[in-house]
Amino acid sequence: MEHLFHAGDNLDGLARLAALGVRVDLVYIDPPFATNNEFLMDADRASAVSGSGQLAYADTLRGSGYLEQLRRRLEAIRKIMAGDGSIYVHIDVKMEHHVRFLMDDVFGPRNFRNSITRVKCNPKNFNRYSYGNIKDTILFYSVSAHRIKWRPQGEALTDADAESRYPLVDAAGRRYATTPLHAPGSTRHGPTGGPWRGMPPPPGRHWRYPPEMLDALDAAGLIAWSATGNPRKIIYADQSAGKLPQDVWVYKDPQRPAYPTQKNAAMLERIILTSSEPGDTVLDCYAGSGATLLQAARLGRRFVGMDNAPAAQAVIRQRLRAAGVEWRVVGGVGSAGDAGDIGGVGVGGVGGVGEFV
Ligand SMILES: C[S@@+](CC[C@H](N)C(=O)[O-])C[C@H]1O[C@@H](n2cnc3c(N)ncnc32)[C@H](O)[C@@H]1O
Incomplete structure (x- = not known):
């Protein structure tokens, strides 16, 4: 099983996968949410987003430009998904309705499965003329309304x-x-x-x-x-096999993330176990900290990861290496592409497993 990573814009990476005939069984993506923020990292990465530090990634595209670029990527993802594949799109409460329209357009309303409410953090203690926002949303769609990989994971009884x-x-x-x-x-x-x-x-x-x-x-x-x-x-x-899972999940994100907006590993484990089988291919083309990639590898799935931010690539490389996971490069910009472009001439003559920046 060969894990793949594309260190560059995911639109290019998705086109490359399509050209290679790669099929993905499960997609989890957590794209920027059009927050108009720049996400920064401290030198020790211990306290991810803060007022100081280096740029991890910019989330500054907004409005129709944001939606248009996301639509193009969702369409490219849809093209490489298996007929019984599933996709989970993580999005915040300000953008979820826009993105749900996009998902209906690209995947079809009949393939809508759930809008999962994810409790992401502890209650907040501020007063801004609104209730504290402690949730975001995961939109779950499938390619087919009838052929879907589905192994719900029982929840432990309290x-x-x-x-x-x-x-x-x-x-x-x-x-x-x-x-x-x-x-x-x-x-x-x-x-x-x-x-x-x-x-x-x-x-x-x-x-x-x-x-x-x-x-x-x-x-x-x-x-x-x-x-x-x-x-x-x-x-x-x-x-007891536990409770059947419902559409409200409590999976708070790590207090000391390796990368801004790093998602909860147990949440990703649940998604992967429920909607894929061992040996399947799991795509996260907004990989960030590599949380999805690590869980996919741990659970015996092949991952295809992508991220265009050098800071994310560095964190992913370090975390995958620490976990003893090897991968191959699929194209990408700069030295990443040079290191091993499996879509180009000289397949197999890659610059080294586990190297991409
Ligand atoms: C919200 S973060 C993902 C966090 C990730 N789910 C985790 O758990 O660590 C979004 C990521 O998408 C990446 N990204 C944004 N636009 C991209 C694009 N066009 N191609 C590839 N990566 C992109 C950013 O660099 C950032 O790392």
């Missing part, structure tokens, strides 16, 4: 969840709940419609399991019998 969903505690201290062993609908034929241990299912219902399975559950101690002889299935909290 103590409060466990107490309300599993209100009973057994002699060993295990928290559990019970559910009926019969389900709506009568069955005239088949063993689930008949009596079990002489007990017919209640009128209009059938047993959820055939008699031999009910016997096995009882033998395993997984049936609770009420005082009146009513059997119910025992479900333990510690065997």
Whole structure:
């Protein structure tokens, strides 16, 4: 599996990928938000955005110019996505409605899956005639409305969840709940419609399991019998697969990022695990700190990364090396392109794995 990086404008990088016939299964992008800010980094990178430091990247393009350049990139991304691919676009509350129109245009409204609210930070303590803004948005679209990679990751139960969903505690201290062993609908034929241990299912219902399975559950101690002889299935909290994920996520960004606007690694892990398979290709063409690339490599996916800011490229190179991840260069400006342009003459004669600036 060969990870790729393009150190340059992503419009060029995307064209290069298209020419090479690369297909991507999952896209996560976190483009500039038209904030009209310059993001700076301190020398030690410890306290990312501050009033001093060197330029990391400028987010100064606004209005129709901003939207037009983003549209061109979304269209280029769409062209190289697999038929069952998914895309997550991270955007702030000021731009989300504009970008959602763009996404509808490029991917089609029927391929809209979610507008995920992401809680990004702790409550803010200021008064600006508005409520504190602690969220941003991730727009989730797919290429097809029917063919989508989808492996939702259960969320761990909180103590409060466990107490309300599993209100009973057994002699060993295990928290559990019970559910009926019969389900709506009568069955005239088949063993689930008949009596079990002489007990017919209640009128209009059938047993959820055939008699031999009910016997096995009882033998395993997984049936609770009420005082009146009513059997119910025992479900333990510690065997729960967790809660199905919803569209409000709490993933606060790192307090001491390696790069301004660095996103939460666990959030990226969730996206990658839910919407791709091992061996798939994950694209982040606004890579910043390389957070997506690192998670993709860690989870056994191939990454394709791009960023045109030298500061981002330096951070990515340092972090990938520290994690022992190797990659190859796909074109790019300046020395990056010279180091290894797999689209050009001399494929294989690259200037070195892991070198791009
Ligand atoms: C918001 S930051 C991404 C942060 C990243 N998600 C992370 O977790 O670290 C946006 C990045 O996009 C890069 N960028 C902006 N325009 C670009 C372009 N046209 N081509 C490539 N990279 C670009 C910037 O240099 C910046 O590093």
